Amino acid sequence: MTDATSLIAADWGTTSLRAYRIAGDGSVAGSVSLPLGILKVPDGDFDAVYGQVFGPWLDRADPVPVIAAGMIGSRQGWLEVPYLSAPSGVAEFAAGLGRVRTAAGGAMAIVPGISVTGDDGVPDVLRGEETQVIGAHLLGRAASGLVVVPGTHSKWILAEDGRITWFATFMTGEVFALLCQHSILGRLMRGDGEDAEAFRRGLAHGRSDDPRSAGLLHRLFSARTLGLFDRIPGEALRSYLSGLLIGAEIAEATTALSAWLDGIPSSLTIIGGAALTEAYGTALAGCGFSVDEVGEEAMVGGLVAIAKAAGLMG
Amino acid sequence: MTDATSLIAADWGTTSLRAYRIAGDGSVAGSVSLPLGILKVPDGDFDAVYGQVFGPWLDRADPVPVIAAGMIGSRQGWLEVPYLSAPSGVAEFAAGLGRVRTAAGGAMAIVPGISVTGDDGVPDVLRGEETQVIGAHLLGRAASGLVVVPGTHSKWILAEDGRITWFATFMTGEVFALLCQHSILGRLMRGDGEDAEAFRRGLAHGRSDDPRSAGLLHRLFSARTLGLFDRIPGEALRSYLSGLLIGAEIAEATTALSAWLDGIPSSLTIIGGAALTEAYGTALAGCGFSVDEVGEEAMVGGLVAIAKAAGLMG
Numbered sequence: 001m002t003d004a005t006s007l008i009a010a011d012w013g014t015t016s017l018r019a020y021r022i023a024g025d026g027s028v029a030g031s032v033s034l035p036l037g038i039l040k041v042p043d044g045d046f047d048a049v050y051g052q053v054f055g056p057w058l059d060r061a062d063p064v065p066v067i068a069a070g071m072i073g074s075r076q077g078w079l080e081v082p083y084l085s086a087p088s089g090v091a092e093f094a095a096g097l098g099r100v101r102t103a104a105g106g107a108m109a110i111v112p113g114i115s116v117t118g119d120d121g122v123p124d125v126l127r128g129e130e131t132q133v134i135g136a137h138l139l140g141r142a143a144s145g146l147v148v149v150p151g152t153h154s155k156w157i158l159a160e161d162g163r164i165t166w167f168a169t170f171m172t173g174e175v176f177a178l179l180c181q182h183s184i185l186g187r188l189m190r191g192d193g194e195d196a197e198a199f200r201r202g203l204a205h206g207r208s209d210d211p212r213s214a215g216l217l218h219r220l221f222s223a224r225t226l227g228l229f230d231r232i233p234g235e236a237l238r239s240y241l242s243g244l245l246i247g248a249e250i251a252e253a254t255t256a257l258s259a260w261l262d263g264i265p266s267s268l269t270i271i272g273g274a275a276l277t278e279a280y281g282t283a284l285a286g287c288g289f290s291v292d293e294v295g296e297e298a299m300v301g302g303l304v305a306i307a308k309a310a311g312l313m314g
Numbered sequence: 315m316t317d318a319t320s321l322i323a324a325d326w327g328t329t330s331l332r333a334y335r336i337a338g339d340g341s342v343a344g345s346v347s348l349p350l351g352i353l354k355v356p357d358g359d360f361d362a363v364y365g366q367v368f369g370p371w372l373d374r375a376d377p378v379p380v381i382a383a384g385m386i387g388s389r390q391g392w393l394e395v396p397y398l399s400a401p402s403g404v405a406e407f408a409a410g411l412g413r414v415r416t417a418a419g420g421a422m423a424i425v426p427g428i429s430v431t432g433d434d435g436v437p438d439v440l441r442g443e444e445t446q447v448i449g450a451h452l453l454g455r456a457a458s459g460l461v462v463v464p465g466t467h468s469k470w471i472l473a474e475d476g477r478i479t480w481f482a483t484f485m486t487g488e489v490f491a492l493l494c495q496h497s498i499l500g501r502l503m504r505g506d507g508e509d510a511e512a513f514r515r516g517l518a519h520g521r522s523d524d525p526r527s528a529g530l531l532h533r534l535f536s537a538r539t540l541g542l543f544d545r546i547p548g549e550a551l552r553s554y555l556s557g558l559l560i561g562a563e564i565a566e567a568t569t570a571l572s573a574w575l576d577g578i579p580s581s582l583t584i585i586g587g588a589a590l591t592e593a594y595g596t597a598l599a600g601c602g603f604s605v606d607e608v609g610e611e612a613m614v615g616g617l618v619a620i621a622k623a624a625g626l627m628g
Contacts, residue, residue, distance in 0.1 A: 014498060039498065039501075075501075075502070075542060076498065076501050115539075115543075118526060118527070119526045120522075120524055120526045120527045122519070122527070122536045122539065122540065123536075123539040123540070123542070123543050123545075124535065124539055125538075125539055125542065153535065168528060168532055169532060169535045170528075170531040170532050170535075171497075171531050171532075171534045171535055172531050174497055174498065175489075175497075175531065175534075178492040178493070178496050178497060179492070181496075182492050182495075182496060183485075183488055183489075183492060184328060184353065184390065184488065187353075187390050188389070205436070208434075210434055210573075211569050211570065211572065211573040212432060212433045212434045212570060212573040212574060213432070213434045213436065213570070214482060214484075214566040214567065214569055214570035215529065215530065215562065215565065215566035215569065216529065216530045216531065216562075216566075217484040217485050217486050217489065217530065217559070217562055217563050217566055218482055218483060218484050218485075218566050218567075218570065220485045220489075221438065221467065221483045221484075221485055222436045222437075224439075225429075225436065225437040225438055225439055226436065226437070228389060228437070228439065229429075229437050231437075245531070248529065248530075248531055249531050251529065252528040252529035252530075252531055252532050253528065253532075255525050255528055255529065256525065256526060256527070256528035256532065258525065259524075259525040259526040260526060
């Protein structure tokens with residue numbers, strides 16, 4: 001039976017849960033994507049969500065191994081799995097798996113995150129992106145160099161042979177969502193369509209080094225004033241703000257990279273879903289980077305690789 | 315009757331509504347403060363709130379003039395009152411008053427805001443703070459020079475003889491509230507007490523010019539990681555984030571001022587409520603500014619002055 005489930009693999013992050021049923025040959029036999037990230041699980045009852053989502057795939061005579069990566073292993077998740085330190089690769093992550101008992105029977109393995117301490121003494125952490133970097137490496141992509149994983153918390157990662165050596169977090173996606181949903185900036189926005197010209201305009205303003213434009217706390221307000229004065233229509237303000245924040249992230253990240261490294265790499269790999277990868281690809285190419293893009297197959301490949309290295313899957 | 319109401323004056327902003335009953339001698343005979351800022355008015359029914367809050371003071375044989383300043387005059391408010399341009403002072407604001415009919419009878423006058431266009435071509439706007447600057451000037455304070463009005467949207471304003479000549483907006487207060495209430499940073503916070511040491515630490519990190527710390531989108535994440543690694547207790551994380559954002563605002567504002575002016579003034583006046591004024595006063599004094607502080611009497615004084623200049627009050 002080629003479609004027998006050999007592994008259930010999950011990307012369980014802050015805002016969403018994506019689960020994959022993996023066949024014996026490592027291919028994806030089925031998948032589901034739900035808005036049940038760890039901050040959205042009702043009453044924090046992860047076990048209930050587990051039973052609902054994974055239950056139908058678990059209902060077999062043979063126990064199926066389950067592995068998850070992402071914020072599900074954080075302090076706000078189901079089980080806090082201690083961070084590894086850098087550099088770490090597939091062997092270290094397999095050895096560091098956490099295991100949580102489930103009401104449905106069996107355990108779910110959780111990939112540990114990784115932490116680094118910056119030269120400025122402030123720690124940084126990631127969970128989930130380590131698995132994507134490992135998967136991309138196995139696909140022959142992002143083998144070494146700079147990797148950008150956009151999302152709720154964007155990560156800029158330096159990898160060597162599939163091992164993570166340095167990274168920095170930018171709260172771009174979460175700040176964007178909060179401003180659209182809850183701030184006065186959202187009040188002038190109309191719809192959630194995309195406007196390429198407004199995105200480019202926001203990008204330019206966000207990454208500008210003109211000191212007369214001050215910094216982000218000031219520039220954000222332009223997403224209100226340009227709407228008030230009809231310089232940008234309400235239908236395009238969301239794209240403008242997206243560009244503004246991604247531009248600010250690129251400016252911040254290249255500043256940090258310049259300080260951390262001798263220079264900034266000229267090429268990079270973006271790992272992520274289609275919409276975000278396209279937005280960041282456009283933005284980063286416009287900033288002069290040579291860009292390679294990898295999709296969700298990186299996460300799946302990484303989860304399978306770690307499961308195999310841990311002996312969960314033959 | 316010394317407590318006869320000669321004017322009802324209101325500071326009707328984004329997050330709160332403060333209303334004052336003014337006696338004939340200009341003194342405050344009564345006041346009320348409610349969490350009914352324009353973004354919190356149920357169904358946007360400003361008239362209903364007006365009737366509930368001002369109605370008891372309006373129920374007299376003599377019609378009482380009513381004047382309001384703040385975001386109530388914005389596009390998201392009750393009536394959009396066109397912005398004036400800079401420089402503008404009490405005469406221009408009195409001449410530019412908008413008037414909205416109310417179901418309770420009579421009209422409410424609304425002070426116009428003011429707009430400037432930055433050297434970078436991006437417009438900026440304020441509403442409400444013009445009235446505070448006028449009031450402070452009449453009190454013999456903030457006559458000329460740099461004025462900081464912290465709040466949901468902090469304003470850094472240059473004034474000359476009670477007239478506003480330049481300003482810049484920073485979305486500090488709104489971003490802080492959103493991050494505390496809705497982001498993952500709030501998940502590690504415990505209580506809303508104040509911690510002076512954590513505030514200072516956040517302030518230093520927020521205003522640091524160390525390029526290894528990148529910029530705000532990255533630094534915000536330190537309010538999570540320093541909590542995760544028990545470097546700052548959950549009870550102090552809110553103060554840390556407050557300091558971080560105020561520090562970022564000060565760094566941004568002084569950058570903008572340096573670019574706009576020949577130099578940065580060495581003294582400034584803070585106008586606002588006690589808690590915010592104290593936090594900003596501590597922060598700005600720590601950054602080397604000589605600081606003067608003015609409270610809500612600035613708003614009341616400004617509203618009375620504009621009402622008198624417009625002939626609403628004898």
